[in-house]
Amino acid sequence: MNWYYRMMLSYTPIFFFVISSVIFLFFSTLNHSSEKKYLETNQAIVEQTMQNVDANLQLIERNVVREMQTDKTLQAFFNEKPKSLYDYFVIQKKLVEISSSLPFVNSIYIYSDHTGKVLSEAGMVKLEAFKDKPFFDSHQSRSAAIGWTSPREYSQSILDDSTRKVVSLVKTYPFASDQQGAVVVNLNVSSIIDFMNHFNGYGGTIQLLDWEKKPFESTLPSAKEGGIYASSPYTGWQFYADSEHANEFSTLSLFSNMWFIIVFIIIILALVWFTFITHVSYKPIQTIMGKIDGYAARKSQELGIKLPRNEFKFIETAIDHLLKKSIDYEHLHKEDLLLRQRNLLQELLVGRSMLTDQEWKNQASALGLPHSYEWLGVIALEIDHFAAFTDKYKASDQNLLKFLIESAFRELMQQKEFQIQHVWTEPQRMAFVVLLQQSSESIQDRLVQVCEEFRKWMNEHLELTVSCGIGNFVHSIHNIAAAYHSAAENVSYKAVFGTNSVIDNRLRYTKQTGETLLCFQSILELSRSCRMDDGQWEIKLSRIFLKLKGMLISRADIEAFIHNLIRQLEKDMEALPSDIETIWSSEYRSRFRQIAQHAETIDELEIQLTAVLTELAGDRDKKRLNGKNHTIALQTKEYIDQHYTDPSLSLVQVSEKFGLSARSVSHLFKEELGENFIDYLLKVRFAHAKNMLLETDEPIQWIAEQVGYTHVISFHRAFKKLFNLPPGEYRTIYRLNE
Template sequence: MKEKGQKMGKTWFYRLLLSYIPIFFIVITFIFFMFFQMLSEQNRKEALNANKMLSLQAMRLIDTSLKAIDNMVMLEIINNKELNQFFNSQKVDNAYVNISAVKKMKDMITSYPLIDSIYWVRHQDQFVLSDATSEYLNTYIDNAFIQRYMNSTSKKWTDMRSFQQFSVIDGKQVVSLVRGVPFITNEKGLIVINVSTESLRKMIADLYDPKVSFIRVKDASGNALFKEAESTESAKVYSHYVSSYSDWSYESGLVNGRVVHLISSLNTVWLIVGFGMIVIGFLWMIIVSRRNYKPLEQIVGRLRGYTLPLSGGLVKEGRIDEFRFIETALENIMEQANQYEQKHKEDLHLRTRYLFHKLIEDRPALTLDDWKEEASKLRLPHPSRRQVMAIIEIDKYGEFCNQYSSQDQILLKFALRSTVQEMAAQHDCLLWTEWTSASQLCAMVFEQNEDEEEEERRTLDLFLDVRSWIQQNMKFTITIGIGRPAKQLGDISNGFKDAVESLKYKIMLGDNSVITYKQILSTGQAEVFSHLSAIRSIVQSFRLLEEDWVQKYDDLFQQLNQGLLNKDEIVNLMDYLIYVLGREMAAISKDAQELWEQEGQRQLSRCIDDSHSLEQMREETKRVLSELAAALQEAHHQRQHTSVIRDMRKLIEEQFANPNMSLDFLSEQFGLNAKYVSKLFKEETGQKFVDFLIDIRMRQAQLLLTTTNCSVQEVADRVGYTSAISFGRVFKKIAGISPSEYREDASRRLSG
């Protein structure tokens, strides 16, 4: 029996050993030969396909954005009233046209955040107006670039170049679009759009992981638009495309691509290692089989007694094919794993954001069925009866960024978004939120109820509670702008624009508030141009250092506070104040101009940009103006004969009709040399005595010609001219037409 048992044991041992050998060769050969071969090929194909898609996606994203800007510029050239007024304007100092043009530039920058700066060049007078300054072409810092495209504009975006808004500020790397006005002839001027290459880099930064992949973008001249962060020694390029729109080239690959390529090419090494493992495995199998054949026999016995719902291919001669069973199970697991991996390769977050931006920007246009289909795939709310767009903006975002680290900012923004979603659930509101900028969270509320007033009240209550909760529980506040309900798909973008417009009135209505577009429409908006004369009066009093300029300044802001202006309109008014002040300072003296350029202008601009409310803007700007007035007053007292010149001006304004008014007359009245009087008058007023006197006389003459029936000789006598011929010659030189023609022209204008 003992010998028989030993014989049976040896028989089982041999059977076990022989049964393992085929599996060993199949599995080991498959794993060590095929696995690395397939892995190498699969990695190569996946890397190639992934990088092709990465390059294509980056190219399409950048081309789409640049085309949108290009199309917008073409439409504005054809349709925009402010643009046509600027290029058709005959006067450089037309404040209304210039302010409207600057406002339009800022609207374009707001609508297309990729735009870094804009400036317009008018051929007629070589005048250049940008969103930040205005100059003549011969002194403009970008003169060389403009001269290159003066006669013929480029049909595409330019190569990368350095652009400076101001000589004291370092330039930015930009690409530019130059379009002529009008669109066909280009005879009136140029529009130059500058897009920062850093903005383009940030736009495609989310498409890839810089630790794994890289994207190189080069312009038509081969200059790299972005600074390369990857190591060029180990990087390997897998794809290369050239844009048919911009002629830019796009390359992408793996940061450690050469290492992967080296590993995949070591087939001989894998072959040797595979054979070595076979030998080692065979020896190890003998040792393990001798030690563990009895437990394995028990396991096989249990498997034989277990009935499985298997297909006929797994049963041979009434016995379960264990190895086929294991192989089938592995294949099922691998298939499920591949399906799961394929599903997660799709970037759901990117698709969700893209769909959201397509809805709010209305480009390209979606159909309702397309939206429903995409919403089902992304597990988003389906379109409802009405959609309400709201923008939640973090107040004083600059202070928010300075106060918190980047990690804390991410956590706080996540908390804000989660709070909005949780409170929407409490109010039984369906909500979709996406960050549209660093400081703005956009929310789309889906209203289902047929009762519009009830839904409007529910939506308003939701955002009021959100604002209140953030104020009580967070260390920052928010302001919420709500647009009109969108009943149709195409109205969603208009609702978003309404919400953006509502937030512009935050400077008037204050931070930590909820502003609805309905609230703005129900309030009468103030006229911007009604304040221009008040600004000029303030500047004139300030220039003369009169004490009442402070009261006039406070009265201006009181008038602004009584109306409802948005931030852009207020900033335009303050820019006009800076413009007029700068012109007057230049006319006072060289010292006053230097004081203004070095201190006053820069501080005023900074106060305007940093102000979050109208009251803060009033206090900060008045403080700067008061300091500037004190400095001017001190400089004024240091100069000789200032009061004398002031008395001279007063005397001229009172006795301009005196035919004997001259430098000799003034020298006799004030006991000074005539040449010295002329020099002092020029230094203190910025005008020659003759020009100052003629200006007063001609303004009075124009008034008499349009409001009285006096003859030309009588008008000449009343403004200080003894000869009507001399008066007519001077009047025509100033007005461009004779006094009689001026009166006739004025009569025709009055009669309509």
Template sequence: MRMNWYYRMLLSYTPIFFVVISSIIFVFFTVLNNASENRYMDTNRTIVEQMMRNTDANLKLIERNVVSGLVNNNAIQDYFSDRPKTVYDYFVIQKNLIDLKSLFPFVHSIYLYKESDRRVLADSGAYQLASFADKPFLMSAYGSQGLSGWTNPRAYSLSMPDHNPQKVVSLVKLFPNASLKQGAVVVSIYTGSIVEFLNSFVEKSSGSVRLLDSERQPFQTGSAAVDPPQLYAHSPYTGWYYYTDSVHAKQFTVLSFLSNVWVIVVLIMIVLALGGFTFITHMHYKPLEAIFGKVGGYTARKGEEIGRKTPRNEFAFIETALDHLLKKSLDYDNLYKEDTALRQQQLFQELLAGHRTSSQAEWERQMAALSLPHAFDRLGVVALEIDHYRAFTKKYKQSDQHLLKFILESAFRELAQQRDLFVWHAWMKPYQIVFAVHLFESETPYGDTMRLICEDFRTWINRHLELTVSAGIGEESSSVPMIVQSCRNAQENVAYKAVFGTNTVIDNRMRQTKADGDAYFYFQAVQDMTQSFRKDEKSWKEKLIRIFESMNATLVTKQAMAEFMSNVTRQLTKELGMLSPDIQLLWMEYYELLFEELVDDSETLAELQEQLTAAMEKLEGELMRQRINRKHHSVAVQVKNYIDEHYADPGLSLIQISDRFGLESSTLSHLFKEELGEKFIDYVLKLRFGHAKRLLVESDEPILSIAEKVGYNHVISFHRAFKKLYNLPPGEYRSLHRSDR
């Protein structure tokens, strides 16, 4: 390989070298020829005074910010109040301290002292006054009604023992004032940062800034007390002295006579530097030459494989290769983290769902692979559900939903960690998360411990988030394989929020206060209620109330609510299908879908009862308007009322009623069926035999007398009709149902 890259490197660096050297020479001789002693002294004095003013301005800014924080910051003021505070409250106060600290120049520390509980809260942690390393200074300043302004340098540390305390100057402000003091805020600035700030104003080659306190003691450790020279500035704000030990201007006067000699020396140095630069570049180029040779050989081979000549740009090739390598490394790190989180979530979800079983040894090995603790005496399980999840998904964006779910995970974990308990979890459904808690013998009894954690978590959620959660506590497990039963028990318990209400904690003890429910025993009651609704009988509301009262006394889940609403919708479809086509169309186009969605918007039976009643009242109003608009509805109602009053008349027939209302019997039959959804003869039979069954069971009257009371002159006809309807003669029906009583 030719030396083209060598020469390119050499020619690339040489102009830079000449530019730098020429700039240094120009600046050097310009300063030598133009500087004078008086101007030098005036300039340095101005610099010292400017440094003093800048330092005082920064210190005053810190003091104003501290006073402003005490007056205006509610979180900092809250620290001195007597209100009980949680860990999160201290976190908010500490965060406000850090935010206040970020507004300060210099490297510093800040802490708050509260006299009532003798507690110190610093930006780095919380301390009891007895174990606080800066207690002597704090008590001295606090007992003397606070210090006026900034202190002189002193030793400072936060924790004991600290064998290497740092020197700081401090500012103490009492809260709210010296006469009503409840505590104090202390700001300490490291002297090294002040000195470093001052030295940033001068070049190292021309000296350094010296700083003395009000007693003329040096800020730097190890220096003896000195009297400041003539060239100094004294701060009326802090009482400190500022001066520099710069080179005297007369020395530049002497050097100005040697300018020609310096030119020759500089030229010699440039020649020597060029020679040394060339030699060093040649020596250091050897490894690059080997790399470029390998790159050239690789690109040549690739060019031959693809049949075209590739341009030889070794640096571009190396840059591309390094970028590719770094990208692969970052991708690998991200994939490893994602894979670890995915394996952890998959393991916990399969264990809780019962899709995986693990022995104790396998459990320990799996948790060790995930760098998680495995020890426990018992396992507790809690199933948490976000209440009204459908409204939750409508209210928040997808990203906000993930954030809130993460907050739920973190809050429960932190509450458990406050009790030194390890927790792991898995999302079993989009709205349900299951936590497993590692418990030890000291955590007894089990139920009380788990309920306390759940109640604290529920209280925290109610206080900080605009949502509620319901919790189900499962029975304790003694081993990992048994945790699946505890998980199912917890999921069953949280499902009973349908009867216990949302934003509740449900365990097995609360579950025992309700009887076991039957999803199908309400079928007949729903059928009776919907029939009354179809007939425009006001008793449907009372029947619906009794149904919900019965359901509230039993353990009902969301699934049972869905089955109940499916039954109600099905029965209403059947009953309204007997009415006019207009009413059927109204039901199918609007109300059927409305009733099907009621259960999705209801978390509890109380909510479902309220919404179902409102929907049925709205439908009842629609039916009433439809019926009023139909001219024959009033006639059908009059016929029905007439039948209700004269059902015991043996001569009651379709022809008799048709003559009474001036209609053809076929017309009356069709009108009755269309408006009331039931045939004339079926309604009459049902009404008569309904009264007959009641009299058979509740009275001792002879069957002949009962037959006459319901419109039958001949007991044989009554006997035959009764048996046809109920598959039993009247006497056996009475015997059977009286024995049941």
């Protein structure tokens, strides 16, 4: 039995060494596998980033070419037909709309061979005075072959010395063989870089290199050998990421290989010792135990921790460490899978990627997403008053509330037996893709009912609201972007239907479509009333909003409306005395801009505009009442309003009435009311003339006499100069329109 116990003691250290070597071998293999997976994952991320950038650039190119070939407004810029300033304003507005629809920060300008002029967001200039002329001349004739350029410095205005780094695309119109002009799209390099690194999932920074492998951002170091590259077949650009962490894996791999050699040698010695102990004695067991103690001491020193001397405890610790590594790897794999699912939905919904039904089935199956459907629908949920939401809550609370909204709606849809997939497409907007096995009016009603239930739940449990937009049903994943666009467009109409609402196509069609541009003349009149202090601005503002409430208007339309009003008020306030213009510049301009940022509905806009215009009018009146000049100007205005029918009414007559020189009266009228004496007299006379033309059947001779003209020819000439129509034609045309 003594010999038996000696053998048992001999097997114990041998067993320990064998298990230890297996553990070290496993770690070595796991290290090599992790290194390979690390490089493959980062290569996939870089290639995915390249595909996302290429998809956006191709989308920009297709959209610009399509707009140039289909939009009549833009095509009018290139023809020889004379155009007014308003025509150029409409074309410029169309350029701004195209620019705002593109995914990157950009600027667009177009050039016409017929006029030799360049039109951009900054205005219209001759090509010779355009600061980007050298680039345009060098690329116009070969634009079809060049594609997107390398980074370059770009400044749009000769009055602005600041430049920004852009990449450009030049397209001739309509085609090179019959060129009538060209369009140039400039994308901010910083916007592209921000897009690349916002969703790449990579620990480091992905650099964008040109054809010569030079970084787009000059502040970044040059690309190193051995890094991760992906070459774009569309632009020829290189996407680069360093592999510093891969070098760390290589160092660990070398360390593991060294230990593998050491362990292998120990195993050989152990086998030799086992044979010797078996035939001779048990005493070498003490030597083996000494080896274990020495190894434990060295390992403790390397790791900076004290390892237990118990052999079984040592093996238990090693296995626990192995399990922890495996769990971490599995968690990383799940996170990567979730990111890929969201990226796929994001690209499909915004139109950056288009799949056939079979491709969708394959990719969805690989990512673990449900994919069976007969019809597809999209619901867009948007947080109301998002600017106030971000001001009220810190970032962590915002994310928590978003997760709560997302989870609650998902659970409600699942309770109603709807198959869904979801993704946040914008900071304030989430899209739910609903997979339907049938499409009918009852399905539409059920979706509206679910959204109404969720809206009520939000009102009861959270201190915020959401608006829901239900889009069109589509039969193929290929058209899912159109369904999302319909849902997003419907939810944007909360501007007219109100926040905390559910909007589908049936509700949308209860309003007539309209353009806020129709209110442009009303904005001019409102601003002029504020400038002239005629007491009519509240009535005109009410009429504007009465018209807007009958239109189908989005949040973007509200913002465009208020910005148009700001620009017109800016012009009119500049014509008033300096103290009033100072009040506008220092206080009210910023308040109007805040309204543009925060007002989400027509009702909110009306309340806020009425309040701020009332305060502006009050401050203006206080300033004016402090001076005698304003009183004289108002008396002059009142005299004109009462005696405009007098043919002899003139500046001299009015100046004699108030005991001042004609020059003084003219100066006071212009300074206090922002309009020339004669211009205001003509405006009053012809306003009455227009009303009489449209509301009575009196002869034009009689109407001319009623507004202060003794000779009908003079009246006829002045009327045509102001309205581009003779009085008789004006009466005929506008009566028919009514």
